[in-house]
Amino acid sequence: MALTRNDVVARIAERTGNPATEVAATLTALQELLVESLREGQAVRLTGLMTVERTDRAARTGRNPRTGETLEIPAGHGVRITAGTALKDAAKG
Structure with missing residues (x-):
């Protein structure tokens, strides 16, 4: 079973003592940073x-697997x- 984003937020909040809203905002910022960096080739x-x-x-x-057309x-x-x-x-x- 995989952890969902909500599971990750809840576990990090529990371990750090930070509110879940702050943890969720941090994860969103990380996601945005990754997307921006990849877009720039970094x-x-x-x-x-x-x-x-x-x-x-x-x-x-x-090759198209149905028709064999290249x-x-x-x-x-x-x-x-x-x-x-x-x-x-x-x-x-």
Whole structure:
């Protein structure tokens, strides 16, 4: 079962003693910062936790699975999230 945004806000508020509204505002600010940074092509590194960066995808030729027709897929961007040491260690158990 995954934690929802509300679950995360409630748990952080409980651990820090800050009101849930402040925690929610902080998460919203983090989200806005990530979006803005990725739009500008900047990576965001949270040492030990994760790195979030924009990646470039080259144009390529694809195939329609229904018809078999080839089509050109334009170049674009994606997002890469790399786990930091703390996340990798937590995943190991």
